Amino acid sequence: MMEERKIGRKTDLRVLKTQKAIKDAFKEMVMEMDASQITVKELSERAQIHRKTFYLHYTTIEALFEDIMKDLFQEYCRLIEQTAPDAPFDEVNRVFFTFMSRQEPYMERMVCAPSYRDFSDKLFMTMMIHNRSRYNPYANYSKEEQNVINTFLCLTSVNIYRQWVKDGKVLSLEDLIELTNRLFLHGISDVRHDL
Template sequence: MIGDKKIDLRVQKTKEAIMNTFREMVCEMDANEITVKELTERARIHRKTFYLHYTCIEALFENVLKEAASLYFEEIDKIPASMPMNEANRVFFECIGQQDIFMERLICAPSYRTFCNKMFTVALKHNRNRHNPYAHLCQAKQNIINNFLATSSLDIYRQWVADGKAIPLDELTELSETLLSHGVSSILEK
């Protein structure tokens, strides 16, 4: 039993070293500059140790983004499944607006957008599995609407960050809700 705790503690420390190093590297570098070799050297672990936890550097990115998405899922699942768009929008911007510089960089920096967009696709699917107000439309139209909502939300957030968060989060949320709801309101009426 004592041996198990030591192993668990070592595993935990190794994962923390990987994550802390990864966070530092994301804040300093573009995505294509982050390599297993560089990360393991900085974290002072053997490359084989890294591969015990992750299959590749992309798997580490995806793990981080899944954790961030799970925090969003916890919040969005607190409101009714048939949530009005303004409530879903509020939860989205409250969750994303409270992120640290590490997550801001993963969401906003151009080199990380591929990973970020995957996370938001997963989040949108989660919402649509709960409630799909566009179910009456063909799948191709649903895809276009969902893409519009996801990319517009992300771009609004990215612009807010680029502008130094010059307007309060509650005003951003209200503005984005107005822009997004008017963009799709005519489709909901059909």
Template structure:
């Protein structure tokens, strides 16, 4: 009996999420009502409220589940070994992009500025920042640093997110492996050198 009940609950939850994802793409988050969700999931409003307190609660549940999967995807990616290798950043980027490709429709909605789902981007940036800053030991860093570590991290995460958003908007126009390899080279060598632009060295007199 309990097993049957659990399966029924699971199916209802899946129906609500499927309805939510479809409506997000069709109408945008702000326009969705609880009645819309109930009608699309073929349940009544009371059943919806047995599973979620509100539309924001449903959104947070979906975001947390998706972002939890991102964390699992990158948790084993090495990032703090010495000597540092370009392939480390490439591995993290590819793990994220492969997750994006498996959930492309949801990412399109979540990262679309018109939908104003800003917490999703903020939470994803925090996950990336924690990963890229993993194992950092300020005591082992040169002092004083030529460039602020916080500035470097912010720059890298912003660039990382920019590439993810561009990739989603371009309908995953390049293979994840190509995007990851190119991004890691840009991050490692700077965009001018990565683009093959010759730089003139300047020397103080």
């Protein structure tokens, strides 16, 4: 019995070490190339594993993308679940932008670079679904109306984040959060300057 546990632990450590090598190589490649340029062959070479070993862990490069994004989603869930399910929008907005501002450069690129957007947009819609499963302030609307509301909130938030990154994060995080709260809660008329 003790022998089996030791063998199991060794195997688990080997698997974890290989997965880390794969993910580390992937993160390097994200910083250097577009999504379509990442191949199993090059990733395996960088991770110093055989291609067959890659396929023991992931069926495709897309599955690896999804696994990396799943890690981000789990981190976000841990953070958002520290707020009350019915927390006001401005608090949820603060959690989102604060969380995104702390991402490593490879994740920032995966969210912002055009070639990675399909993967990240799916992730953000999953985050929205998770938030709605905790509390849905739009439950009185039809399913179709909720889809429009949630798409607006989700994709607007992520696109504002992308613009903030593109602008070199010149606007402070606090100013970004305050401005987005005003825009989301009161609309463009709240920020318009009448001449």
